Each structure stands twice: as structure tokens, then as C-alpha cells.
Amino acid sequence: MIKDRLTELNKAGIKKGDVIIALILVLASFLALLYSPGSSDSTEKxxxxxxxxxxxxxxxxxxxxxxxxxxxxxxxxxxxxxxxxxxxxxxxxxxxxxxxxxxxxxxxxxxxxxxxxxxxxxxxxxxxxxxxxxxxxx
Amino acid sequence: MNKSTKQKPNYPMLISIYGILSSLAICLSYLESLIPQIPFFPPGAKLGLSNVIILLSLTFLGIKGSLFIFLAKSLFALLTRGVFAFLIGFSGGVGAFAVSVILLYVGRLYKRGYISLAGVSIISAAVFNVFQLIAAVIVTGTNFLSAYLPFMLFASVVSGLITGIILNLSAPTVKKSAAKLILR
Structure with a gap:
């Protein structure tokens, strides 16, 4: 399954390095979400x-x-x-x-x-x- | 290479290509503004289709030529969207342009084939969004907007990948054809 997907990406010229960069950024976005400011404990909006x-x-x-x-x-x-x-x-x-x-x-x-x-x-x-x-x- | 056999650029053709690519970048930028919000994308976030033209031009026109196209597109944004929107977009564009130049001309990742134009596109999209957010934080004077960094980073992966695939598929042919036209 994953191999098939990688073959499809290969046809579009996507390289392993591109996938790694994408994964790093997705991970960074989740980490940034965990530390994002703006939460308030107030129950009133x-x-x-x-x-x-x-x-x-x-x-x-x-x-x-x-x-x-x-x-x-x-x-x-x-x-x-x-x-x-x-x-x-x-x-x-x-x-x-x-x-x-x-x-x-x-x-x-x-x-x-x-x-x-x-x-x-x-x-x-x-x-x-x-x-x-x-x-x-x- | 011998000086006498060195190929000279066909300047009229080169100027025409500058004009065509600038127009394409401007048209794509405008057309993109007409597209309704993309599902799961942060409001205001776009695919960055006009960046395809700038990255594409970087592969065969060099830094100066691409800078001309980038500035032409930015001038259009200034005239149509106002100073604030221009400043935010321009700061993102400068960051993305600089990182694309570094990746394509200086760094080894692209030159040695570890990443394709898609990787360059993803990184430049992320830098574009980060620079835009920094500019927005400075302009509005509230650091609250940094809360949107995760969503913008995620959007940049999706948009960078889509534009990157377009680039990977089109760049080799365009590069080949353009070289024939530009060099005489």
C-alpha cells in the first residue's frame, strides 16, 4: 500500500527528501499547536x-x-x-x-x-x- | 568555452518571456483571489499558484530575471490590494524568494538530487507563511496571531506539495523549450 503510494509520488517527481520535509513541517505544525498561545480559562466568552x-x-x-x-x-x-x-x-x-x-x-x-x-x-x-x-x- | 562560440541571449525573446511570465504570475495571482476558501485551509490562505511561475523562472531565467517577475507581481498587489496587504504579502514573498534562491543555487539538497522542486516549493511556502505572520504580528501589534502558525504551516505543506508536483511535471519541458528560445 505505502509502496504503491511512493511509486505514484515518484511518477510526479517527488523524492524521499521532499516527503521528509513535508513530515517535519507537519510535525512542527502539531508541536506549534500544542504550544500556541491564546487559551483562556474564562468560561464567559x-x-x-x-x-x-x-x-x-x-x-x-x-x-x-x-x-x-x-x-x-x-x-x-x-x-x-x-x-x-x-x-x-x-x-x-x-x-x-x-x-x-x-x-x-x-x-x-x-x-x-x-x-x-x-x-x-x-x-x-x-x-x-x-x-x-x-x-x-x- | 571559446569566447567566439559562446551563445548570446536572444534579448527580444528574453524580454518577451519576462513579459509573458510576469503576466502569467499576475493573472494566476488574480484568479486565485477569485477561488472560494479551500476546505480545511485557513481563511485567506491560498495555493500560491503564482509562485509556480516564480520558481519555474528561477530554474531557467536566473535570479535577476525571476526577481523582475516577483517585483512585477508585487507591484500588481500594491496597486490592487492596498499598502497593508502588499506589505504582508511582500514580506512573505521576499522570504520565500530568498530561501528558494538559497535552495536552488547555494544549498546542496537540490543540486545533489536529495529533494525535487516540490521540496523547494514546500519550504518556500512555509517560509512565506511564517514571514507573513511575523509581518502581521508587527503591523497589528498583537502577538496573538502567532496562534495561527500551526495551521499556516500545515497549509504550506499541502499547497507546497501541489505546486511542487506542477513544477516537477512542467519544469523539464519548459526549461528545454525556453533554452532554445532564449539562446541563439
């Missing part, structure tokens, strides 16, 4: 908004009964974040590519959405860690 690395807003997502939208105007550029029970999402931004909006709702611990042009980072802290794979949005 918060959406924390950072601008240029400084916390500018902190919303308790567990206490929201009615969803609402909150605008932020920073350096003449506008962003709107929608807060719901247990989740938050960029719904408007003056940035060009709108990747922060495409990112959609974030809801699990260590989940984040980033709007680089506006230098905004929205992070979820507390609650349970999401099992889905998430990462930075450029």
Missing part, C-alpha cells in the same frame, strides 16, 4: 477588539440577548461589527479586499478576524475552543 495592538473594546458575548451592530471609526475609516450571542463578525469595512467580512462569524476561543488596512484585530476569548481550523485573514 468575550469578543475583544484591538486597534494597533491596543484593546479598544471588549464585549461579553454570553450576555447578548438581541444582536446588534456597532460602528468603529478609526483614522477616518469605518468598520461595523455585528455582535450576537456567542459570536461576532465584521459586516462592513472601508478596506479594499473585504477579507475580514468574508471571514464571517467567529465564535470559538482563539478565533480571530483581522482587518489589516484598518489595523483591527477581533479575537474571541473564553468559552470553549473551536475544533475548526481558523487563521489570520489578510
Amino acid at each position: 468575550y469578543a475583544i477588539l484591538y486597534h494597533k495592538g491596543e484593546e479598544i473594546d471588549r464585549i461579553n458575548l454570553d450576555s447578548i440577548d438581541n444582536p446588534y451592530e456597532k460602528p468603529y471609526i478609526l483614522n477616518g475609516l469605518k468598520a461595523i461589527i455585528r455582535y450576537e450571542k456567542g459570536s461576532a463578525a465584521f459586516i462592513y469595512s472601508d478596506c479594499r479586499d473585504k477579507l475580514c467580512i468574508e471571514r464571517g462569524q467567529i465564535k470559538g476561543q482563539a478565533d480571530a478576524s483581522v482587518c489589516l488596512p484598518l489595523n483591527l484585530v477581533l479575537i474571541i476569548e473564553g468559552g470553549e475552543r473551536e475544533k475548526d481550523m481558523d487563521a489570520v485573514v489578510y
Whole structure:
């Protein structure tokens, strides 16, 4: 079985060294996952908004009964974040590519959405860690 | 080799190839931005198809020619995606370009055949993502983003392997044909 797979890879010009490099990086990604920061013991879920690395807003997502939208105007550029029970999402931004909006709702611990042009980072802290794979949005 | 018999580059053809490859890199970069998010990939993470062109050009155009294509692609990103996205992408690109040059021209792993272009592609994808994350941490001023390193590293293995296989299959033919066109 493994031999068949290696023969297939050989046809694509893959060498043993390539496989070793891939395995090392996969291992490194698992090790990095074990030591990744951002876990919080808090049982309450918060959406924390950072601008240029400084916390500018902190919303308790567990206490929201009615969803609402909150605008932020920073350096003449506008962003709107929608807060719901247990989740938050960029719904408007003056940035060009709108990747922060495409990112959609974030809801699990260590989940984040980033709007680089506006230098905004929205992070979820507390609650349970999401099992889905998430990462930075450029 | 005797000076008189040394083959000279066909400059008009060389310029055309620079233009075609730059356009291809830009088009692939744009087309990739239209592809919806790949399942199990971190949001914003891409296959890096335009890097195929840059790595491919490194195999037959040399460092200067490839640098031209890389800069042309970066300029396109600056014009279409804004300064911040450009800075993040450019920092990743510089790191990936530098490590590709080292692996292809200086190091022994590729030269001695221990790794193929797929290995180079995987390593450059990983470096690209790590440099991007470092730049994002600096720009946003929050080290929290480093939490995404494991996912970006894993994505770089998948994307590097796919682009690497494309490179392994296409590079020999392209290299051969390009050599015929460039040298007279």
C-alpha cells in the first residue's frame, strides 16, 4: 500500500527528501499547536477588539440577548461589527479586499478576524475552543 | 568555452518571456483571489499558484530575471490590494524568494538530487507563511496571531506539495523549450 503510494509520488517527481520535509513541517505544525498561545480559562466568552495592538473594546458575548451592530471609526475609516450571542463578525469595512467580512462569524476561543488596512484585530476569548481550523485573514 | 562560440541571449525573446511570465504570475495571482476558501485551509490562505511561475523562472531565467517577475507581481498587489496587504504579502514573498534562491543555487539538497522542486516549493511556502505572520504580528501589534502558525504551516505543506508536483511535471519541458528560445 505505502509502496504503491511512493511509486505514484515518484511518477510526479517527488523524492524521499521532499516527503521528509513535508513530515517535519507537519510535525512542527502539531508541536506549534500544542504550544500556541491564546487559551483562556474564562468560561464567559468575550469578543475583544484591538486597534494597533491596543484593546479598544471588549464585549461579553454570553450576555447578548438581541444582536446588534456597532460602528468603529478609526483614522477616518469605518468598520461595523455585528455582535450576537456567542459570536461576532465584521459586516462592513472601508478596506479594499473585504477579507475580514468574508471571514464571517467567529465564535470559538482563539478565533480571530483581522482587518489589516484598518489595523483591527477581533479575537474571541473564553468559552470553549473551536475544533475548526481558523487563521489570520489578510 | 571559446569566447567566439559562446551563445548570446536572444534579448527580444528574453524580454518577451519576462513579459509573458510576469503576466502569467499576475493573472494566476488574480484568479486565485477569485477561488472560494479551500476546505480545511485557513481563511485567506491560498495555493500560491503564482509562485509556480516564480520558481519555474528561477530554474531557467536566473535570479535577476525571476526577481523582475516577483517585483512585477508585487507591484500588481500594491496597486490592487492596498499598502497593508502588499506589505504582508511582500514580506512573505521576499522570504520565500530568498530561501528558494538559497535552495536552488547555494544549498546542496537540490543540486545533489536529495529533494525535487516540490521540496523547494514546500519550504518556500512555509517560509512565506511564517514571514507573513511575523509581518502581521508587527503591523497589528498583537502577538496573538502567532496562534495561527500551526495551521499556516500545515497549509504550506499541502499547497507546497501541489505546486511542487506542477513544477516537477512542467519544469523539464519548459526549461528545454525556453533554452532554445532564449539562446541563439
